[in-house]
Amino acid sequence: MGEVAVDPAFIQAVEHRPNLTIIQAEGIPIIDLSSLINSSSSSDDSPKSDELERLISEIGKACSDWGFFQVINHGVPLECRQRIESVSRKFFALSKEEKLKVKRDEENPLGYYDTEHTKNVRDWKEVFDFTVQNPAVIPASDEPEDEDVRKINSQWPQYPPEFREACEDYVKEMEKLSFKLLELISLSLGLPANRMNRFFEKDETSFIRLNHYPPCPISHLALGVGRHKDAGALTVLAQDDVGGLQVKRKIDGEWILVKPTPNAYIINVGDIIQVWSNDKYESVEHRVMVNSEKERFSIPFFFNPAHYTWVEPLKELINQQNPSKYKAYNWGKFFTTRKGSNFKKLDVENIQIYHFKNI
Numbered sequence: 001m002g003e004v005a006v007d008p009a010f011i012q013a014v015e016h017r018p019n020l021t022i023i024q025a026e027g028i029p030i031i032d033l034s035s036l037i038n039s040s041s042s043s044d045d046s047p048k049s050d051e052l053e054r055l056i057s058e059i060g061k062a063c064s065d066w067g068f069f070q071v072i073n074h075g076v077p078l079e080c081r082q083r084i085e086s087v088s089r090k091f092f093a094l095s096k097e098e099k100l101k102v103k104r105d106e107e108n109p110l111g112y113y114d115t116e117h118t119k120n121v122r123d124w125k126e127v128f129d130f131t132v133q134n135p136a137v138i139p140a141s142d143e144p145e146d147e148d149v150r151k152i153n154s155q156w157p158q159y160p161p162e163f164r165e166a167c168e169d170y171v172k173e174m175e176k177l178s179f180k181l182l183e184l185i186s187l188s189l190g191l192p193a194n195r196m197n198r199f200f201e202k203d204e205t206s207f208i209r210l211n212h213y214p215p216c217p218i219s220h221l222a223l224g225v226g227r228h229k230d231a232g233a234l235t236v237l238a239q240d241d242v243g244g245l246q247v248k249r250k251i252d253g254e255w256i257l258v259k260p261t262p263n264a265y266i267i268n269v270g271d272i273i274q275v276w277s278n279d280k281y282e283s284v285e286h287r288v289m290v291n292s293e294k295e296r297f298s299i300p301f302f303f304n305p306a307h308y309t310w311v312e313p314l315k316e317l318i319n320q321q322n323p324s325k326y327k328a329y330n331w332g333k334f335f336t337t338r339k340g341s342n343f344k345k346l347d348v349e350n351i352q353i354y355h356f357k358n359i
């Protein structure tokens, strides 16, 4: 990256280029979790306080109106976030040669990678991925009949030396916050708090991505990440103060910038919650603009169930009036098909949940 002659693989089609006039909107809701953090678990059967009831309905409204919200007073220690932000900066500042020592390849999908494509256009970014479980278990191939699995291991760079510990400490905090959010979302759907926990308690395939978006000389033509929906259940994102994330507003399809809020997390519902909720909560398209002068860093945590999870609308949420909108699909196969397509650079569209829609 940074070459004078830019690889045409980065150029977005005219209709997908970043808008020059940024819409200044109210933006996505900001939700204060302090009542939850200060009280006992939301998962017991004791009557809920008015405050908790309010929080649950705020979350439900944000999920159906936007599919996105930010949380503050979330309980994640600031020092823990600052440590991972610091090692991320140090890692990406290393030479390309050093970073390539932990590169992702067809064998191991974890580690460093700088040629990711979204919808067949190259993203202006470099990333580093690691999983919560080590090893994590995923299907051996994307072939539907192949039942073999394989174990994948995170790769840890030698520099900076505190890298691995900072990552492992942070991931624990992301797990705690994600379970809290999952419980609130479950309650907002009228379900018991722990209804969805079972899919994550064993063999979860969650992972963290460190994103680095270098300054871009063609920021009007390229994107840091092209428009997409997150395939997993929930995403918990830390962005720095540069800004660039845009969310497609449901009411009119306009791209709305998510203004950075210091120390907040941006939460979005992924495809799996869309299916579990039978479309009550939709996974919303988003993308990342790049900046001609400033580099940007972000850290999404993708909260994903075990690979053998069959994803389908939750039984309690369907009935004769509201029949199931999806056929069950296997999460592991869905995920490996997505990952694999990046290497094959298929000209066809990537696998999407609407391929499993009941007509």
Ligand SMILES: O=C(O)CCC(=O)C(=O)O
Pocket (backbone or CB within 6 Å): 209, 211, 225, 230, 237, 239, 244, 245, 286, 287, 288, 297, 298, 299, 300
């Ligand atoms: O960097 C960001 O703000 C968002 C990145 C993102 O959407 C993703 O990695 O899926």
Ligand SMILES: [Fe+2]
Pocket (backbone or CB within 6 Å): 228, 229, 230, 286
């Ligand atoms: Fe995303």
